[in-house]
Amino acid sequence: MTVPLPGTVWPTIYFPAIGGALCRGVDVHMVVSNPHSKPGGVKAASYGNGWTCVDVAGMLVKAAMKSNPQVSVEEMSQIVSSHLHITYIRSTSTCRDWPDGQHAGNHSKVIVVDEIAHYIGPQNLYMVNLCEWGLIFDDEVQTAQFMDHYWNPMWNAVLPC
Structure with a gap:
């Protein structure tokens, strides 16, 4: 049984938008780290916070149902x-494991x-009290290249949970 890490919280502020x-019929694709993965033998961190794909899906559905009460359970x-x-x-x-037995994780x-x-x-x-900076690319050509070189190969290599 997977148990989430103590003190971790769901990013519920984002879930209504995703739900x-x-x-609206938008396809949502997510690739999450394996629960409790510790890439490279990292001792202090655990990616995935212990949440499974089913946990993430359940929280998204819960938020979608709450913010879209007109949608029936059957429709959802x-x-x-x-x-x-x-x-x-x-x-x-x-x-989903590396040769050393560690679960694969991804920080990006x-x-x-x-x-x-x-x-x-x-x-x-x-x-989380960290100062982490990312980049936004508002460019269709750059996004297509990114999808061709990063997202699509990653998505094509994964198996459903």
């Missing part, structure tokens, strides 16, 4: 099965909007 996008089930895609990052296309955060703009950086979606 609203789902209800159909929306989620059609438009919400969440998986763990993999070290290879068939394995990526957001792609309508395939015309993207953000990449380390900024977490929850409150």
